[in-house]
Amino acid sequence: MDLSYSPEEIAFRDEVRAFLAEKLPREVVDKIRMGQELGKEGQERWHAILNEQGWLAPNWPREYGGCEWNAVQRHIFEEECAFANAPRIVPFGLSMLAPVLMKFGSKEQCDHYLPRILDGTDWWCQGYSEPGAGSDLASLKTRAVREGDHYIVNGQKTWTTLGQYADWIFCLVRTDPDVKQQEGISFLLIDMNTPGVEVRPIILLDGTHEVNEVWFTDVKVPVENLVGEENKGWTYAKYLLTHERTNIAGVGFSQAGLDTVKRMARAEMSGGRPLIENPHFAARIAQVEIDLMAMATTNLRIISKAAVGQAPGVEASMLKVKGTIIRQEINDLARRAAGPYAMPFASETAEGDNDPIGPDYAGPVAAQYFNYRKLSIFGGSNEIQRGIIAKVKMGG
Amino acid sequence: MNFELTEERQMLQDTLRRFLADRYTTETRNRIIESDAGFSAEIWNELAQLGVIGALFNEEQGGFGGAGFDLATVFEELGRAGVVEPFLDTAILGGGLIAALGNEDQKPLVEQVIAGDLQLALGHGEPASRYDLSRLETTARADGGDIVLNGRKAVVVNAEAAGQLIVSAREAGEVADETGISLFLVPSDAAGLGLRGYPMLAGGRAAEVTLDEVRLPETARLGGAGAAYPVLAARVAAANVALAAEALGAMETATELTREYLMTRKQFGRPIGTFQALAHRFSDLLIELEQARSAVINAAGHLDGPNRDLQIASARNLIGRVGRLVAEEAIQMHGGIAMTQEYELAHIAKRIVMTDHRFGDTDYHLERFIALSAA
Numbered sequence: 001m002d003l004s005y006s007p008e009e010i011a012f013r014d015e016v017r018a019f020l021a022e023k024l025p026r027e028v029v030d031k032i033r034m035g036q037e038l039g040k041e042g043q044e045r046w047h048a049i050l051n052e053q054g055w056l057a058p059n060w061p062r063e064y065g066g067c068e069w070n071a072v073q074r075h076i077f078e079e080e081c082a083f084a085n086a087p088r089i090v091p092f093g094l095s096m097l098a099p100v101l102m103k104f105g106s107k108e109q110c111d112h113y114l115p116r117i118l119d120g121t122d123w124w125c126q127g128y129s130e131p132g133a134g135s136d137l138a139s140l141k142t143r144a145v146r147e148g149d150h151y152i153v154n155g156q157k158t159w160t161t162l163g164q165y166a167d168w169i170f171c172l173v174r175t176d177p178d179v180k181q182q183e184g185i186s187f188l189l190i191d192m193n194t195p196g197v198e199v200r201p202i203i204l205l206d207g208t209h210e211v212n213e214v215w216f217t218d219v220k221v222p223v224e225n226l227v228g229e230e231n232k233g234w235t236y237a238k239y240l241l242t243h244e245r246t247n248i249a250g251v252g253f254s255q256a257g258l259d260t261v262k263r264m265a266r267a268e269m270s271g272g273r274p275l276i277e278n279p280h281f282a283a284r285i286a287q288v289e290i291d292l293m294a295m296a297t298t299n300l301r302i303i304s305k306a307a308v309g310q311a312p313g314v315e316a317s318m319l320k321v322k323g324t325i326i327r328q329e330i331n332d333l334a335r336r337a338a339g340p341y342a343m344p345f346a347s348e349t350a351e352g353d354n355d356p357i358g359p360d361y362a363g364p365v366a367a368q369y370f371n372y373r374k375l376s377i378f379g380g381s382n383e384i385q386r387g388i389i390a391k392v393k394m395g396g
Numbered sequence: 397m398n399f400e401l402t403e404e405r406q407m408l409q410d411t412l413r414r415f416l417a418d419r420y421t422t423e424t425r426n427r428i429i430e431s432d433a434g435f436s437a438e439i440w441n442e443l444a445q446l447g448v449i450g451a452l453f454n455e456e457q458g459g460f461g462g463a464g465f466d467l468a469t470v471f472e473e474l475g476r477a478g479v480v481e482p483f484l485d486t487a488i489l490g491g492g493l494i495a496a497l498g499n500e501d502q503k504p505l506v507e508q509v510i511a512g513d514l515q516l517a518l519g520h521g522e523p524a525s526r527y528d529l530s531r532l533e534t535t536a537r538a539d540g541g542d543i544v545l546n547g548r549k550a551v552v553v554n555a556e557a558a559g560q561l562i563v564s565a566r567e568a569g570e571v572a573d574e575t576g577i578s579l580f581l582v583p584s585d586a587a588g589l590g591l592r593g594y595p596m597l598a599g600g601r602a603a604e605v606t607l608d609e610v611r612l613p614e615t616a617r618l619g620g621a622g623a624a625y626p627v628l629a630a631r632v633a634a635a636n637v638a639l640a641a642e643a644l645g646a647m648e649t650a651t652e653l654t655r656e657y658l659m660t661r662k663q664f665g666r667p668i669g670t671f672q673a674l675a676h677r678f679s680d681l682l683i684e685l686e687q688a689r690s691a692v693i694n695a696a697g698h699l700d701g702p703n704r705d706l707q708i709a710s711a712r713n714l715i716g717r718v719g720r721l722v723a724e725e726a727i728q729m730h731g732g733i734a735m736t737q738e739y740e741l742a743h744i745a746k747r748i749v750m751t752d753h754r755f756g757d758t759d760y761h762l763e764r765f766i767a768l769s770a771a
Contacts, residue, residue: 134731136663159732204735205742206597211732270526270760272572280759332720335749339526340551342753345597357594357604358523358550366597366753370746373727374735381731383673 003297005076013076020084023049032085033260035346035364037208040123040165046087047120056118057094064102064114071306075247075299082252090162093117093124097170100187100240104228113189127157127171127190127214128237135384137172138181138234142216144173144188146223146230151175151188153196153219159378163199163212166192176231187233189225196220204374206367207345241380248316249299249323250375254292257330261285264337264361275337284336288329295322314392317385324375324382335369338362399693404460405469408451412470415446416477422740425478425599429743433557434601435481443481444512452487457495458507464699467634468641468692475645478743480599482515482554488638490516492631493562493579497619502581505560517558519549519582519605520628527756529632530574530625534607536565543580543617545588545610553754555603556593559584563607567622574625579618586610598750599743629705632755636708637695640715643751644685644692646744647719650726651681653741657730674729681725684718691715709764715751716758723748 005013028046031038038046050056058074060066069077081088089095098117101110116122133140142155153173163169169190176184190197196219202211228236262285265276275281302315312319335342338361346356346363356363376382401409419439428436443449451466453459461467467488474483491509494502494516508514525531534547545565555561561582569576582589590606619627658669658678668674695711698704723745727734734741752758 129732132662134663135668139663203737205737205746207737268526269524271528272531275526278759280762284759328724336752336757336759338753339757340521340753343551343596343598343602343750345595357592366750369749370597370742371735373724374732376728377731377735382728386673 005072009072009076012073013080016077016080017084019053019055020080020086023053024084024086025049028087029085032087034360035368037210038087043087043090043165044120047089050089051118051120056089057098059095060098060114061102064098064110065118071303075303078247079252079255082250082256085256090123092126092161092166092170093122096126096240097124100170100227100236103239104187104232104236108224109189109227122167123162123165125160125163125166125169125192125214127160127169129159130156131158135381137237138185140172140174140185142171142173143177144175144186144221146175149223151221151223151226153188153190153216153221155216157214157216158202158211160199160212160214161210163192163214164201164209168192169197169214170227172233172237175233179231182234184231185233185237186230187227187236188221189227190216190219190221194219194221204371206371208367208371248379249295249319250327251292251296251299251323254323254326254330255296257327257334258285258289258292260361261330261333261337264334264359264365267359267361268337268339270339281333281336284333288326288333291322291326291329295319295326298322314389317380317388320380320385321376321382321389327375328372331365331369331372334365338365342366401465401469405465408447408461408466409469409473411446412443412448412473413476415443416473416479420477420479422738422743425480425743426738429480429595429599434595434599435557440481441512443483444510449483449487449491449512450510452483453491453495453506453510458510464634464637464696467638467699468696471638471641472645472648472692475642475647475747476649478599478646478649478740478747482517482557482600484635484638484642485518485554486514486516486558488635489518489631490558490560490562492634493518493618493627494581496627496631497579497624501615502618505581514559515554515557517552517554517561519552519555519561519563521550521552523548523550525550527760528572529629529755530577531572532564532566532577533571534563534565536567536578536580539611541614543612543614545580545582545607545612547607549605549607551602552591552605553596553600553602555591555605556601561589561605562618563605564624564628565607569622576622577625577628578621579624579628580612580616581618582607582610582612582616586612596750598746633704633708634699636712636755637692637699639751639754640688640692640695640708640711643715643719643748644688646748647685647688647722649744650722650741650748651678651685653744654678654681654726654729657733668729677725677729681722684721688715688718706765706768709761709768712756713758713761713765716761719748719752720758 057066058069062068130140144151144153169192171188171190172185173188174184175186196217198215200213201209203209266274268275270278302312306312341358341362344357450459451461451470454462491506495506522533537544563580563582564577566576567578588608588610591603593601593603595601659667661668691711691714695708698707726741727745733739
């Protein structure tokens with residue numbers, strides 16, 4: 001039992017820190033800290049900086065331009081990026097589609113799409129959820145019918161994150177309606193510029209536009225855009241979901257968030273004393289910090305297993321549930337810490353008037369509290385995760 | 397023992413519920429929130445005609461209610477519909493302070509409030525005061541026959557629409573003293589009064605207010621010099637009853653929306669409410685909702701009694717805890733749809749949670765309760 005990083009791992013961490021200190025743009029950090037939307041350009045800028053460094057694809061093999069980092073290195077990198085308030089890299093192409101193409105796609109597909117993901121030519125989004133297929137994803141209805149050398153796609157996807165920027169969408173579509181649900185699904189790559197594809201914005205409760213509906217009306221998709229075999233899409237989707245779960249615990253985000261809460265609580269005065277000295281608030285901070293310390297070690301336990309090739313199974317679900325509970329608790333603390341200054345709607349006032357209302361840290365916290373309710377809903381809701389844990393552990 | 401509403405309050409509740417169900421739809425409300433004014437003058441006037449504002453004042457003040465249960469009845473309905481119009485600020489706080497402290501020249505303003513013709517705002521909280529009611533740095537100094545105000549007021553709800561602002565300032569005492577606090581009527585066009593307005597996350601508008609050598613006649617003072625605190629505390633107590641009732645109403649809507657969704661949304665071939673894991677969590681919300689209802693009854697029933705502050709601290713703490721639970725669980729059990737701006741629950745959840753940021757949050761009221769219990 002050794003709780004500390006090896007000298008090599010510490011050297012790697014220092015290298016990451018030095019890189020972030022030098023290359024992460026100040027304006028980007030400020031935007032992340034203020035909870036402002038980075039926009040397409042901001043995302044692409046950070047994407048390009050990482051690509052130039054060769055650190056854009058931690059989990060890819062070197063032959064495709066990846067880092068081939070092990071699980072501990074990936075964890076160190078993700079944690080340092082979160083501490084530094086670096087943008088979260090849009091995962092759809094890099095860590096969701098790419099592993100599926102490498103495992104199940106053709107050589108032609110890999111050679112064509114992977115370099116374009118790295119150099120930023122193609123922005124990918126994910127076409128999984130539908131209005132009637134959320135937690136019950138396998139009930140999806142978007143239909144793809146083969147006609148000669150094309151599929152004709154009709155249907156609707158929803159909750160498509162950053163679909164408004166996307167050039168391509170990878171979709172789960174139904175190619176055989178007459179078999180068991182899971183056996184009639186295929187994995188299809190669709191050019192968003194094809195006639196019949198329409199993106200409609202969904203505005204979230206904090207006024208942000210990060211998700212969309214994507215509608216398909218008689219969309220012609222060449223058959224070479226099918227990944228793997230027809231009707232095997234569910235297998236690929238499940239494989240993808242295991243990759244979606246990198247950094248699932250969000251330890252770095254929680255630690256960064258907790259630092260922000262402490263900074264706020266030192267600045268806020270309550271009854272003539274700093275809020276951080278208030279016993280009730282101090283107890284709330286301590287409670288979540290204690291939970292986080294334990295979860296950080298749970299996370300490392302799972303990562304060190306993964307580093308020697310043991311893929312996480314049910315542990316990923318456990319980390320998702322506990323990780324989101326902790327992150328949401330920290331968001332709640334930030335909201336509380338802001339006091340009356342949580343009430344202004346900062347993103348509305350920011351236009352043309354950049355002075356914050358009240359302390360600068362107060363602006364985004366209430367909107368973030370509401371926005372981050374999504375953490376326990378998307379990527380398989382916490383109810384679905386609990387179902388997986390029970391099913392696996394109870395042997396039912 | 398009788399926990400039924402009186403006939404008059406029952407009528408008020410029915411009228412208000414029908415009007416809001418009919419006129420205050422999600423689309424209408426979302427349009428109001430997006431508008432420059434942040435509230436609807438038309439809705440305001442119609443509700444005034446229905447007697448909604450009059451119900452918040454007693455007969456002596458020109459109304460026909462004014463007791464804790466009148467406030468609770470009105471605000472529960474406003475909460476159910478997610479109403480963003482500034483009844484708390486204009487009527488409970490502004491109008492209530494003038495009614496309690498005003499002289500014969502000032503009291504006619506209350507009639508204008510009840511008729512729906514005047515908007516008011518209370519400028520009391522300051523950038524450094526958080527929820528401390530007696531912490532006040534804004535100063536009032538005598539200068540010749542005049543009073544001169546200097547200071548800053550934070551998150552003054554309804555300041556831009558208000559014809560008059562009621563501004564607190566210190567005429568004597570140290571920064572956290574209860575004595576030495578006075579209230580002044582400041583016309584919205586007073587020289588030296590600065591407003592920086594903005595929308596709020598849960599609807600409505602507020603402003604940061606600066607007072608730079610604002611010169612007022614002595615007659616602008618409400619009540620005696622340095623003696624406003626007890627009345628201010630009483631009106632804030634009334635505001636706390638109103639906020640608790642509003643949150644209760646909003647929780648009723650959140651729970652009802654969740655019930656409907658659980659019974660209509662199908663996944664895995666059946667309504668998701670038939671999964672026991674969700675059914676039990678929904679039952680917990682109903683249990684807590686009844687706790688919240690009783691807490692509001694306790695607070696409303698003691699608004700004019702000797703145990704007012706303890707009961708109100710108790711109610712706001714419980715409402716804060718239950719409110720967070722209901723808002724978060726309602727969103728979680730809905731899933732993504734509840735995260736969208738156009739779905740009713742999104743606004744309702746924001747109203748519930750953001751009441752925790754006015755006149756003390758859950759922790760503040762817990763500390764108040766502990767201090768008052770020990771006293």
